[in-house]
Amino acid sequence: MQHNGPIRKFVFDFKFERDISISNAPNSRKFDFDQWFLFITRKGVEEMNITFPTTTIATYEINKYFRLPNCIFSCLTLKRLHLSGVLVAPTINASCIFPNVTELSFDEVVFGTIKLDCVIDVPMLETLSFSYCENASYFNIKAPRLDRLTLNDYEIEDDIEVYRVLPVNLDLWQRELNMECLELSSVKFHDDYEFSSFIHSLRICPKLRKLDIMSLWFDARISDSILWDGLQSVAKVHKMFNTFKLRLFNGWRSELQFIKMLLAHFSALEKVVIIRRADLDSHDQFEVMQKLLHFPRASKKAKIIYI
Structure with a gap:
C-alpha cells in the first residue's frame, strides 16, 4: 500500500x-x-x-x-x-x-x-451501539463520558446478575452512569425479576433524558404493583427525563399501563411519542387515544404524540 x-x-x-x-x-x-x-x-x-x-x-x-x-x-x-x-x-x-x-x-x-x-477504560467514549452481537458482556469497560447507548438486541436473560443487567459491562460497580439517551429494541419482560433488573438499569442513569424503545412486551405474570413501585423508585432520582418514545405500539394493556405510570411519576416528562403498528384498526386506535388522553400527568408540560 x-x-x-x-x-x-x-x-x-x-x-x-x-x-x-x-x-x-x-x-x-x-x-x-x-x-x-x-x-x-x-x-x-x-x-x-x-x-x-x-x-x-x-x-x-x-x-x-x-x-x-x-x-x-x-x-x-x-x-x-x-x-x-x-x-x-x-x-x-x-x-x-x-x-x-x-x-x-x-x-x-x-x-x-x-x-x-481489571476494568478497561475507554476515556473519551460518548456514543456506543450494539446490534446483534455475541458475548457482549465480555466487553468489560469503563466509559465515564458515555451519554448515548443503543442496544438493538436487548432482552434480559434469566441468568444475568442484577448488577450486570445491561448486555455490556459498563463499569456497573460504580454508583452512576452519565448516560443521557438509551435506545433499546425488543424489550421483553418475562417475570418480576427481569423487570426489576431493567429498573436497576434506569436507576443508575440519573442523567437520562430520553428513552427510546422499539417494541415492548410484558408477561401477564408481572403485576401492576411491581410496575408502579419500580417506576416510582426511578422517578425519585430522574429529574431530567423528558422524552419517551415507543415504536411498534400494539395497544396492549401492559403497554398502556407502562405509559400511564411514566406519565404519573415523572415530573420532567414533556413528550411521549407513540408510533403505532400499521395494522391497528381505526376502532382500536380511537379507544387507545381516549385512554391516553385521560391518563393523569405529573408534568403539566407532558404531551402525547400518537402517530
Whole structure:
C-alpha cells in the first residue's frame, strides 16, 4: 500500500465477498490485513469502518472471525469506529483502549474475553451501539463520558446478575452512569425479576433524558404493583427525563399501563411519542387515544404524540 500524507477516513468493506470460504477466510489473509491496518493507524486516521462477511456469524466459532489487531485498540488519532463481522478480543497489556474514540459501533460482532483482571477504560467514549452481537458482556469497560447507548438486541436473560443487567459491562460497580439517551429494541419482560433488573438499569442513569424503545412486551405474570413501585423508585432520582418514545405500539394493556405510570411519576416528562403498528384498526386506535388522553400527568408540560 502506497500513500503519501494523512488518511482521515478509511473504509474496509468485505461484506459482499461471498466467494470467501468460511473455512479459511478472513484469517487466511490476516497477515495482509494486519499490515494494512497498522499502516492506516500510523497515518493519522480519525474514522474507520471495518466490515467482514456476517454469514460466518451463525457458526459462533471464534477462530472463523478476523481478530481485530491491537494497533486499532491503541490508535491515538482514531475518533470514530464502526465494526461488523469481526472478533473483538484485545490482548494488549493496557488499562485503556480506544484512547480517543468518541463514537463506537458494533454490528454482528463476536466478543472474546479480555485477558486482563481489571476494568478497561475507554476515556473519551460518548456514543456506543450494539446490534446483534455475541458475548457482549465480555466487553468489560469503563466509559465515564458515555451519554448515548443503543442496544438493538436487548432482552434480559434469566441468568444475568442484577448488577450486570445491561448486555455490556459498563463499569456497573460504580454508583452512576452519565448516560443521557438509551435506545433499546425488543424489550421483553418475562417475570418480576427481569423487570426489576431493567429498573436497576434506569436507576443508575440519573442523567437520562430520553428513552427510546422499539417494541415492548410484558408477561401477564408481572403485576401492576411491581410496575408502579419500580417506576416510582426511578422517578425519585430522574429529574431530567423528558422524552419517551415507543415504536411498534400494539395497544396492549401492559403497554398502556407502562405509559400511564411514566406519565404519573415523572415530573420532567414533556413528550411521549407513540408510533403505532400499521395494522391497528381505526376502532382500536380511537379507544387507545381516549385512554391516553385521560391518563393523569405529573408534568403539566407532558404531551402525547400518537402517530
